[in-house]
Each structure stands twice: as C-alpha cells, then as structure tokens.
Amino acid sequence: MSSPMGRGMRDQEGAMLNADEIVVELRRLGEPGRIAALRRSGVATPAFGVTLPALRSIAKQIGPNHQLALELWQKAVREPRILASLTDEPCA
Numbered sequence: 827m828s829s830p831m832g833r834g835m836r837d838q839e840g841a842m843l844n845a846d847e848i849v850v851e852l853r854r855l856g857e858p859g860r861i862a863a864l865r866r867s868g869v870a871t872p873a874f875g876v877t878l879p880a881l882r883s884i885a886k887q888i889g890p891n892h893q894l895a896l897e898l899w900q901k902a903v904r905e906p907r908i909l910a911s912l913t914d915e916p917c918a
Contacts, residue, residue, distance in 0.1 A: 842894075844894075845894060845897035845898050848884075848898065848906070849903070849906055852874050852876050852905045852906060852909070853874050855874070855876045855880060856873075856876050856905070857875040857876075859875070860877070861874070871903065874903065874904070878908070882912065885909055885913050890913060890915040892914055894913060895914035896910070896914075898913070
C-alpha cells in the first residue's frame with residue numbers, strides 16, 4: 827500500500843518532518859468536498875478534509891511521538907489534532 831504522503835514522513839535527507847511541514851502536507855492532501863460535508867455535519871473547527879484512513883496511515887509512519895503530538899495539537903485544526911491523538915504516547 828502506498829503512502830498517502832508520497833515520500834512518507836521524512837524529508838529528502840531522511841529526517842522526520844516537523845509539525846509545520848506535516849500541516850503543509852495535510853493541507854495538500856485535503857479534499858474541499860469533504861470540508862463542505864464536515865460543515866454540513868456540524869463540525870465547526872477549521873479542517874483540511876483529509877480522510878481518517880489517510881490520517882491513520884500517516885500516524886503509523888510517524889509512530890509514537892509525544893513532542894510532535896504536542897506541537898500538532900497546538901495547530902487548532904481538525905486533522906493535525908486527530909493526528910496528535912493518534913501519535914501521542916500513553917502515560918506509563
């Protein structure tokens with residue numbers, strides 16, 4: 827199965843993308859029709875329109891990462907916050 831983000835969660839040098847770069851990719855993956863559907867469903871927060879399966883695939887590529895999850899949560903947009911909840915490490 828191919829990555830929804832093409833090159834995966836790493837830059838050209840192989841380093842993990844940071845939160846801002848991930849948000850840029852999420853915006854690129856968004857579908858305007860999904861945003862309209864979210865609005866009709868009552869979602870009031872800003873959204874890019876990325877599907878949940880795509881977000882799960884991205885989270886799997888990232889793996890557990892508490893610091894990145896904190897940074898993504900600060901973005902106040904639906905998809906980065908979902909991604910944050912999928913990548914945050916549970917309390918030990």
